[in-house]
Amino acid sequence: AQKVTQTQTSISVVEKTTVTMDCVYETRDSSYFLFWYKQTASGEIVFLIRQDSYKKENATVGHYSLNFQKPKSSIGLIITATQIEDSAVYFCAMRETGNSAGNKLTFGIGTRVLVRP
C-alpha cells in the first residue's frame, strides 16, 4: 500500500530565510506523481508544486523548489526567501498510476511552518 511520511511536526524560521521540509513515500508503482500543498489558517488547501517520477530535474515554481531523490523515495520541499504569509501547514502527497489506486492522493500528516519576523 502507498504511504507518505512527514517526520517534522513543526519548523520555525526567521523571515527571508530558507526552510526545508522532508517527505518520504512508499510505492510499488514505477510511475507516480508527487505534490506539495499548503493549508492556511482558514483551512484553504493550495497546490504549490508537483514532481513527476519520470522526470529527473527538480521542479521549481517561484520560491518553491523540490529536492527529488528517487533512490531514497524522498521529495523534500524548499522555500527560499520566506515571508510571514508562508506560515501554514505543508502537506506532501502522492498519486499512483496503478489501476488499484484509482487516481486519489495519499497525504502525509503535514509539517507546520511558522515564519516569524
Add this chain to the structure above:
Amino acid sequence: NSKVIQTPRYLVKGQGQKAKMRCIPEKGHPVVFWYQQNKNNEFKFLINFQNQEVLQQIDMTEKRFSAECPSNSPCSLEIQSSEAGDSALYLCASSLPGVDTGQLYFGEGSKLTVL
C-alpha cells in the same frame, strides 16, 4: 481563492442526526473526491466520482455515508447517523480525468462538529 465551492462551512449535529454537505466542483472537472481531515491533520479518502459514477470508496463510506454527484446539481456527502468520531473537516476536491492530470483542486471544507 478556491474555485471548488463547499457548503455549509460549518455544521453542528447531535449524535444520530443526519449531516449533509455539498460541493460544486471546478468548472470542467468531472472527477470529484471527498476526504475527511481529522484534528490530527490526517486525510482519509472517502469516495471519488467521475461524472455520476463512483470510482472508489472505502468501507466506511459504503456503510454510513452516502454520496452522489448528479448531473447539473451539486455533489453531496451525507452521514446518515452522525457519531462523535465523525467530527472533522470534510474536503471536496476536483480534477480532470485520468492519472496524469496534475493536482486536485480543493474547496475550503465543511467543518462538522458532532456533539
